Amino acid sequence: MASLTLTRPPRARALISLVPMIDVMLILLVFFMVTSTYLNLDMIPAVRQQDQAQAPATESPSAATIMIRLGADGVPVIRGQVISDGDLETLLRQRLEQEPLTQVMVLPSGAAKTQGLITVLDVATRAGVVRLRVIRLQARP
Amino acid sequence: MKLTRRRQDPPSETIIALIDVVFFLLVFFMLIGRMDATAPFDVAPPIAQSGRDMPAGGATVAVSQDGALALDGIAMTRSALETALAAMLASDDGLRVRINAHRDAELRHVLPLVGWAEGIGVRDVVLVVTPTPEP
Numbered sequence: 001m002a003s004l005t006l007t008r009p010p011r012a013r014a015l016i017s018l019v020p021m022i023d024v025m026l027i028l029l030v031f032f033m034v035t036s037t038y039l040n041l042d043m044i045p046a047v048r049q050q051d052q053a054q055a056p057a058t059e060s061p062s063a064a065t066i067m068i069r070l071g072a073d074g075v076p077v078i079r080g081q082v083i084s085d086g087d088l089e090t091l092l093r094q095r096l097e098q099e100p101l102t103q104v105m106v107l108p109s110g111a112a113k114t115q116g117l118i119t120v121l122d123v124a125t126r127a128g129v130v131r132l133r134v135i136r137l138q139a140r141p
Numbered sequence: 142m143k144l145t146r147r148r149q150d151p152p153s154e155t156i157i158a159l160i161d162v163v164f165f166l167l168v169f170f171m172l173i174g175r176m177d178a179t180a181p182f183d184v185a186p187p188i189a190q191s192g193r194d195m196p197a198g199g200a201t202v203a204v205s206q207d208g209a210l211a212l213d214g215i216a217m218t219r220s221a222l223e224t225a226l227a228a229m230l231a232s233d234d235g236l237r238v239r240i241n242a243h244r245d246a247e248l249r250h251v252l253p254l255v256g257w258a259e260g261i262g263v264r265d266v267v268l269v270v271t272p273t274p275e276p
Contacts, residue, residue, distance in 0.1 A: 041270070114187050
C-alpha cells in the first residue's frame, strides 16, 4: 500500500528588524553631538611629587637666580625694569647659556590676572628654564 | 483571456551604508571626547603654548573670573571645597587636582588654592591651559 508523505515547506526565518537599532544609534549620535563641547586643554604642573622630593637637593647657592615680579597689570618686571615677553625670553636664553641651572622665581601680585602668570611661565618654559618657582607672599597670621 | 502582470515589489533600498556611517560617527564622538563635568560658570582657560597633554582623572576645581569656585561642576564655597577635597584625598592618596581658572581671574583667588592643596598633601596639582584661544 502506497503511503502518502506530506512535507511542510521550511518556514522562512523571520528577519530581525534593524530599524530600532538605527533609531537608537541616531538618537545617541545626536545626543553626543548636541551635548558635547570640545575643548583643547593642556596643563602646566604647579605641584609635583618630584618637586617636593628634590626641593632640598636642588638648592644650589652657586646657581644664579632671576627674580621676576609680576605687577597687577600683568607686566613682568626685572630689577625695576619693565620687560616685554620677547625680551624676557631672550634674556632668559642668554642667562641659561651662561648658567644652565639658573633658577627663575616669579613673584606675582595677587591682583594680577592668571593669564599674566601663565604667560611668564610659558615664556620661561620656552626659553628652556627647568628651575622655575612661583613665590606667594602670605600674610602673617 | 486577460493576463495580469505580477506586481513587483519596489526594490528595498539598502540601509547598511547608513548604519555604517552612523555607527562610525557614533564611535568617533565617543572615542575622541572625554566626559568631564563642566563648570556652572564661564571659564576661559589661559593661553599657553608650552602646555603638556592633560592627563585624565582627578578632581577639577574651577575658578571663575570673580573668584567663584566649583568642584567637578558643582559650585561651592571655599570651606566646602576644602572639606570635599580633603575627603577625596583621604580616599585617594595620589589624587590629582586640576585647577581650571579663568584667564582673567585674579591670582589671589588661584594661588592660595595651590598652596592649600600642597599643604594638605596633594602631590599633583596642575593648572589648566589651552594652546589656542576659543573662536
